[in-house]
Amino acid sequence: MTEIEIGRAKRARRAYSFDDVAIVPSRRTRDPEEVSTAWQIDAYRFELPIVAAPMDSVMSPETAISLGRFGGLGVLNLEGLWTRYEDPTSLLEEVASLDGVDATQRMQQIYAEPIKGQLITERLQEIREAGVTVAGSLSPQRTKEFAKTVVDAGVDMFVIRGTTVSAEHVSSQAEPLNLKEFIYELDVPVIVGGCATYQAALHLMRTGAAGVLVGFGGGAAHTTRTVLGVAVPMASAVADVAAARRDYLDESGGRYVHVIADGSIGRSGDIAKAIACGADAVMVGSPFARASDAPGRGFHWGGEAHHQQLPRGERVRFDTVGTLEEILFGPSRVADGTMNLVGALRRAMATTGYTELKEFQRIEVVVE
Numbered sequence: 001m002t003e004i005e006i007g008r009a010k011r012a013r014r015a016y017s018f019d020d021v022a023i024v025p026s027r028r029t030r031d032p033e034e035v036s037t038a039w040q041i042d043a044y045r046f047e048l049p050i051v052a053a054p055m056d057s058v059m060s061p062e063t064a065i066s067l068g069r070f071g072g073l074g075v076l077n078l079e080g081l082w083t084r085y086e087d088p089t090s091l092l093e094e095v096a097s098l099d100g101v102d103a104t105q106r107m108q109q110i111y112a113e114p115i116k117g118q119l120i121t122e123r124l125q126e127i128r129e130a131g132v133t134v135a136g137s138l139s140p141q142r143t144k145e146f147a148k149t150v151v152d153a154g155v156d157m158f159v160i161r162g163t164t165v166s167a168e169h170v171s172s173q174a175e176p177l178n179l180k181e182f183i184y185e186l187d188v189p190v191i192v193g194g195c196a197t198y199q200a201a202l203h204l205m206r207t208g209a210a211g212v213l214v215g216f217g218g219g220a221a222h223t224t225r226t227v228l229g230v231a232v233p234m235a236s237a238v239a240d241v242a243a244a245r246r247d248y249l250d251e252s253g254g255r256y257v258h259v260i261a262d263g264s265i266g267r268s269g270d271i272a273k274a275i276a277c278g279a280d281a282v283m284v285g286s287p288f289a290r291a292s293d294a295p296g297r298g299f300h301w302g303g304e305a306h307h308q309q310l311p312r313g314e315r316v317r318f319d320t321v322g323t324l325e326e327i328l329f330g331p332s333r334v335a336d337g338t339m340n341l342v343g344a345l346r347r348a349m350a351t352t353g354y355t356e357l358k359e360f361q362r363i364e365v366v367v368e
Contacts, residue, residue, distance in 0.1 A: 015236035016367060018264055018273045024364040028353030032346040035355050039280055041258045042189040042210050044133050044156065047071030048328070048342055049275065049357055051260060053285035054137035054161060055303075056080040056092070057296030061126045063288075063324065068132025070328055075135040075159050075283075076123060078150060079142055079303065083120050084113040095315065096297040103315045107301070115142070117149040124153040137161045139303065140177050151188060160192045161213060161262075180207040194262055196232035201244040205257045213283060214241045215263025234264040235277050235365075242278025242361070267337030268344030275345075276363045286316070290338055291324040 003011040039049045052059050052067050054077035061082065064074030081088035091110055098106055120136070127134045136150050137159035150158060160179075183190045193213020195201050204212050214237050216230065238261050245257055261274035262283035274282050289300035301315040321327065321338050330340030337344060354360040 015233040017233035018235050018270045018277075020233070020367055021235045021273060021277070021365045022368050023272060023276050023348060023352060024366055025351060026353045026363070030350040030353055030355055032343070032350040035346045035349045037342060037345055037349075037357065039258075039357055041191075041280075042157075044073075044189075046073055046133075046281075049279075049281035049345075050271070050328070050341070051075060051135075051281055051283045052288055053262070053283050053302070054078075054080070054159060055285050055301065056082070056088075057300040057302075058285055058288040058291075058294050060295045061123050063291075063293065063295065064127050064135075065130040065132055066293075066324055068127070068130070070325065072328070073133055073135055073157070074127075075137050075157075076127065077303070078120050078123075078136045078138050078146065079115055081110070082123050083115050084111070086119070092295050092297065095301075096299050098315070100315075107315070115146065117146065120146060120149050121153040124150070124155055128154050133157065135159060143177055143182070147182070147186070151186060155188060157210075158186060158188050158190045159213075160190060162194065179204070179209075183208040191258075191260065193260070195241065196237040198240040198244045201241040201259075202248055205244060205248040205252075209257060211258035211260050211280075212241060212245075213260050213262040214238050214279065215261060215283075234261060235273065238274055238277040238279050245278070268341045269337050269348075271341060271345050272348035273365070275357055275360055276365050278361050280357065280361075284341075286318065287327055287338060287341060288324065289316075289318045290321045291327050292320050292322060293324055 003013050006012050037049055038045060038047050048071040050072040052072065052074040054075040056077055059074055059076055061076065064076050067074040081091055085091060095107060124134055124136055133156045134154060135157040136155050138146055140160055140162050143160055189210035191211035191213060192204055192209045194215045195204055195212060196214060201212050215234060241259050245259055249256055258280040259278060260281045260283050261279040265271060265274060265282045265284050266286050271282050286300055288294055289296055298320050299315050299317055321334055327339050328342050330343050332339035349360050352363050
């Protein structure tokens with residue numbers, strides 16, 4: 001791959017964001033009604049390739065249940081307000097009412113409340129009783145501490161999500177989480193990430209993960225690029241990780257690891273482009289923050305926003321455009337790709353002649 005000279009001592013390759021690429025129509029078209037948006041990971045089948053990000057602003061037990069009934073997968077943040085407080089409703093209202101200057105400090109105070117294992121159990125059982133797939137998320141730092149509680153509560157799918165997660169974390173302060181050993185001992189499929197390079201993804205796949213998150217999480221609400229200088233354009237990241245999936249499929253003798261784009265998914269076109277670049281599904285945050293029934297009440301934030309030592313996120317304000325159902329299925333009252341996400345994906349696939357997601361991964365794309 002051609003590299004660009006940054007200076008005499010540094011070279012870099014060109015990488016592309018979703019905004020830099022476009023999907024090319026093929027010689028065939030289809031009716032949108034003939035398109036399937038279903039995907040399956042391990043034993044679990046979903047009608048929508050949409051996973052809700054484990055962020056308090058978009059996922060409560062109630063919204064996780066709603067998304068599950070619509071055919072997607074809602075992932076509850078097991079380090080969030082719902083596992084720290086019996087009823088966080090008033091705190092969610094307070095976060096939405098804070099002035100910008102005071103928001104970070106007050107959120108740090110609110111999230112300083114300890115996580116309670118009993119609440120993890122209660123929240124996951126509430127979702128299970130609704131009859132939908134149960135998924136919860138922990139950071140790598142908290143996984144050892146609460147994993148047994150999560151599994152005992154009856155979780156169907158376990159998500160280990162951090163700004164960046166590696167299979168080879170090195171620490172002189174404490175024994176790091178051995179992902180391969182940990183995943184092997186669990187009885188449930190594990191989705192792990194984020195990562196953004198071929199090599200990092202290949203190593204995560206070798207741990208036995210059922211799925212790999214591509215990106216650094218946080219999306220529109222994170223400032224990791226500004227604070228740490230760390231970022232990778234998502235179109236190139238997804239394509240690189242998809243290549244790792246292909247090579248690991250050969251290496252493992254046929255084991256398929258799902259690639260889930262987690263970042264820069266702000267509008268319906270980004271979902272189509274992510275799958276066109278090789279993703280099996282997308283993890284969505286900010287589009288759901290626009291829902292009138294979202295817990296964040298028009299605001300959106302992730303775990304990075306209230307980090308005790310180095311906040312790398314913001315509480316972002318979004319205009320409310322409709323209910324969660326309308327954002328997923330329409331009808332859309334706007335022309336900017338923030339509503340009817342599923343209808344737009346169906347039309348993109350139909351316009352290019354594809355009826356299955358795995359086929360659509362092979363569509364031609366161009367750099368604009």
